[in-house]
Amino acid sequence: MTPSRNVEDLKTSESATPLIIRLIQNHYTAAPPIKDQEQISREEWVFPGLRFNRYMCMPSAFIIQFCCGSLYSWSVFNKPIDNLIYGSIVNMAPITFYIAVGLLGFSAAIMGPWLEREGPRKASILGGFLFCAGNLITALALYLKQMWLIYLGYGVIAGYGIGICYISPVSALQKWFPDHRGLASGIAVSGFGAGAIVSAKLEVALIQHTGLPTTFLIMGLGYFVLIFISGLVLRTPPPGFSPASLNDTSLDSEMHQVEMGKTVEDDESAEKSNSKKLDDDDDKKEWTLLEALVSTDFRLMYVMFFSNILFGLVAISRLSNMITDIFGKSAEHASTVVAINGGFNLSGRIFFSLLSDYVGRKNAYVLMLTCQLIILASFYFITTGGSTTYWLFLMCMWIIASCYGGGFGSIPAFLTDKFGQYNIGACHGVILTAWSLAGIVGGIVFTSVFKATSEDRDISDPFPYNVNVWWMLGIVMVGWTALLFVKPTERDRKVYKMLGRFFPKK
Template identity: 30%
Template sequence: MSVSIAAEPGFFSRERTIAAPSFNRWLVPPAALAIHLCIGMAYGFSVFWLPLSRAIGITQPITCPADMGFLASLVATGCDWKISQLGWMYTLFFVLLGCSAAIWGGWLERAGPRKAGLVSAFCWCGGLLISALGVYLHQLWMLWLGSGVIGGIGLGLGYISPVSTLIKWFPDRRGMATGMAIMGFGGGAMIGAPLADWLMRQFATATSVGVWQTFVAMAAIYSVFMVAGALGYRVPRDGWKPAGWTPPVMSRSAMVSSKNVDLDVACRTPQFWLIWAALCLNVSAGIGVIGMASPMLQEMFGGKLIGLDIPFGSLDATQKAQIAAIAAGFTGLLSLCNIGGRFLWATSSDRLGRKLTFAIFFTLGFALYAAVPTLAGYGTTLFFVLAIGVIISMYGGGFATVPAYLADMFGTRMVGAIHGRLLTAWATAGILGPVLVNYLREHQLASGLPNAQAYNQTMYILAGLLVLGMICNLLVRPVASRHHMAEEKESLVAARPEAHASLADTPTAEPTTSPVLVALAWAAVGLPLAAGVLITLQKVAILLH
């Protein structure tokens, strides 16, 4: 007689993250924020470029020989790196983010958010340590491999790890839930960049710019927050729903489906590719403006920023330094608009609907992009700054709203994996947007146009991209019933160990988790975010003054 003993699920398995009946769902968003605020430092990595460009010379860069080849520059130890070489880390971040999210999104759904979050922490923090060694040994390839490639993989897994979990915990407020988490990715640089600047000043010596020590310190700090966030993830048992919430009755033409679509099937539907194109076009336009926001303000307004009716090209070095400080405040304001838009637009989409929200992005965005040259021509910064601020809020809002859009279309079962594949649109836009804006600007200047008019044609072309995005969004229709998962397959998915608990165990009253624990969890992520916002507001005050 043989006795079979079921293996105990491992600590990192999805089954071990099933929430107890007393669990409070409001503990999940701060867990997601703990990870997103750390990996969001990818947006702030430019704070390292100047110090790294003089890592050997310390006070002044030591230029490499003009005849040095590409491979030789990767291992050269006697001369400093160019900022253009370091900038490839930024490109690798977002290309690898999209690719890793697409490749491992399906694994994430099976493994659960805890394991994915821990792998993300290992890759992001481990990448920083490899980069620190690369700075210490002065090996450029180690920076590309460490933060660029390995860190980029960590970005992808960390970015999508909370999406499907939050949507399952907040079926009544999908947009708000994903907006809270993805808001953290936009705000990570507001915390990380000032922290990195402060650390580099503390570690700097006569023989070191303090970057490798800063990488090590930030890896240690981020590992604490990311591991805590990953271990804080919980998933609801199958069939769970918020107390007192009744799913709305859906009509056949409704844009919100209660049925699930398999990952590979979803990626073959026209709805997936229409939403992919809509996100890509929205992000291409927005990221192009973000990348050139500071020089755009300076070149369009020139001396008017400091009360002088002088074009940008006629300013002296002191005057250019003054308007550069004002432009830094403008960049900080756009950071606030980015993170605020992620939460506000995503939350609004719960009432407006996802398709209408994207329609607003494209309609209002088209009007604002087309109006920017005219607003700049008036010579006053107020309306120009307001227009760009709203544009960037919709850029961030698109990122935060699209996971809920996918859940509406394809159900919640595989939404994390589907979202991962959709993020290839981000990788595409990360190349298309900046290249389009930069090359058009150079073409306009080469044609003899003054700096103040170099962006006019660019704005009109970006407005045209939004028209294409508007058409794609208008073509989105409910997914045909033939694409829905068969009942047998859904029942097999539901038969996983975490679904074994009976629905009778599902809480019918409000969760009983201690409010103190919830408050502490939110304080752990809220206080650093508030500090970052305060520092940014101080920079914005220069612009408003």
Template identity: 35%
Template sequence: MKTTKNRWLMALSAIAIHLSIGAAYAYSVYTNPIRDTMGWSTAEITLAFTIMMALAGFSAAFFGNFVERNGPRKSAIYAAVLFGAGQAGAGVAVTVDSPILFLLTYGLASGLGLGLGYISPVSTLVKWFPDRRGLATGMAVMGFGAGSLITAPVAGYLIESLGVTPTFYILGASYFVLMILGASYIAPPPKGWMPDGFKKDIASGKKVVKKDLSQLSAKEAVKTRRFWMLWTMMLINTTAGIMMISIASPMAQELVGLSAAAAATMVGIMGLFNGGGRLGWAAVSDYIGRPAVFMIFFILQIIAFVSFPNITNVLLFQAFIFIVVSCYGGGFSNLPAFIGDLFGTKELGAIHGYLLTTWSLGGILGPQIVSIIRERTDSYIPVFYIFTALIVIAFIVSLLIRLDINKLEKEHKQRNEGAA
């Protein structure tokens, strides 16, 4: 069976979906205009974002099996309906002056669409790029990281020109159209498909296909040590990254005297490192392997968090922040490929969903830990020591998962030699 689909257009379709749902991170542009226009409290407006982000990870876990049963196209269409309706529905909520409806639309519906849309194209993309798993998933997830960079200025312009309600309508409709266009092309490759160039390299001996450690269902995967080691690594990496994103501006102003304007510029650059880290680290992983990349993440972050309390140089302080944020983004882009390596592509979408619960938990734990410590000690310094300890634990786990992988590879080799 010959496919007429182009895998690079497949990647573009995945980017279109992720670019749309990634707009969720631009929520802050709505806060002041809604507060000033409607008189709602900042807490009410922010709660909708909190609900959306908390639901994103958990709905990814809930919908994982749905994606496996119904395929990426139908799943992405449902995601488009939920996310587009949630964003446009937020405009209705503002029109009728209903904070409760705002929570149900921007928070609940968008959150469900965000989680479903995040996982819908990923397992398919891994199958289309057996030779470049990391790069493939990195491209899609980079789109998610870049969504807010594009949406924030566009939304700001529309709010200033037309007002809050029309902005929600226009952007909600735009996200829906873009996601539907992406969904219309998404489809899995024929079973056993490989790109022609990759086949030739294998036939000539230039490349050797490294087999996945196993082909497990989601239920089987969660019963393995490897799953929970990867879950722990992701939770700590995500918690550290979200914590840094949540306090970067006030922390830099307090500790190294960065001005408010310079801190705002730094936050914008952080977005570039978040998105760039997703693509860069994922591409690197195709050459050095996913376990090595995660070990590098934790070594770099240990150096950063140990150094933060003693840094007085503004540029060096910002450089370490950018490193932490790039590792945060890189964790998400490497995750789908790592899942494929460890558990195969049989139910990659469902396993990916289960592991994305770390996204929701990290989004809750990171800001909570730093706010409690800052309130009780009136300092950010203890935060660095706590996260140093957590990342040391993550580094130890990354060593253990490497040993576990080596053990399984050795067992497979011995089994194959015995069979021969």
């Protein structure tokens, strides 16, 4: 076949592909931008007089995630919004949270490739603007007493902005800290847990002193200022970056290479070489984004991630009810336990992500899912033991919260190790749709089963909770099984070899 015939066949094939499919393929195959020497020199400074170093990205990422974490405190608005608009509790305000969670995962999946092309600074500022706009629209909606406008403002617009802000700092940190990816991602997403704790107290105080509309006005503007300033610090490393060349403190060696006349193309070759050394991928393959997203490992990891967060998400939303209904504790006691639970959620994001730096990403998830399987399998005995097993119930819930947070803290590093640092933004965004799926579908299924099994039963009867546990146990078992088939990374194999020395084959 002649070359001209090959070109004609290619054109015919492209023309036969629907336009929407070609647009999607182009969106998810674009290469990251190439930095020129002028841009590298400019990014050496945060502003005149303040030299950039990679550790500045950590507090910036924490602050951005802290602002996004206010989403988890939405429940403090439910009753005040219902009372303001309808004059009674009609449970319409909680729908806003589910819309926002759904849009969070959707926007992260859609905007991931754009983030990798344009960089974390533009992405975080865009996300902060949408988040602020959503809060301001919500303030207007409350003034006009229009619930549909709240759904649009906070649910759709703010939720979309949160998704962009969530993945932007994580993507930057994975590129700057190939030597401590787990720790870097854990510190970043721990801000989300901290924001959920602090913002709830702040929002309640603002509602009492300024009213609902003004609360959203103040919070929206405040979040934008924090995200904008933090976003200015974020950037991606120069070509050829490696922690050893920086001596962990500055960009001097990279700048010196450029000044000595090294071309951008040479730097790109060096970067690919460093990437192969640092990414810890099992076969050292250079993945394209589309290859990563359709790979068997990614699909298995999606199932694993979904199952790891499902029970934790449901438990967090129902913890206060279980404490007061099943164990007969006061509402004040329950609120204290919920606050402590938030602390375990936060600490789990750091602990398991840091642990994965030493024992491997896959091994860390094996530990998290195994803990959940044990707790789910014994949940019936824990909830039917009355006050004698209450301490055990608390311990189990705090372990679940830690595993839930640990899943979010470890997944960015796991994805980067498997598919490369330039695919992390999109891969992380797509896998976060499992969060949306778990929040919406898991919440609907749990509520439906709970209502169907709680009819004609006393409120203290744990049976409706225990029935729900059985189907969640099945899903976690599926996720645990899927994880076993994910190819281990280099860190995982090192642990296997070490265990093999302690338990040699006969």
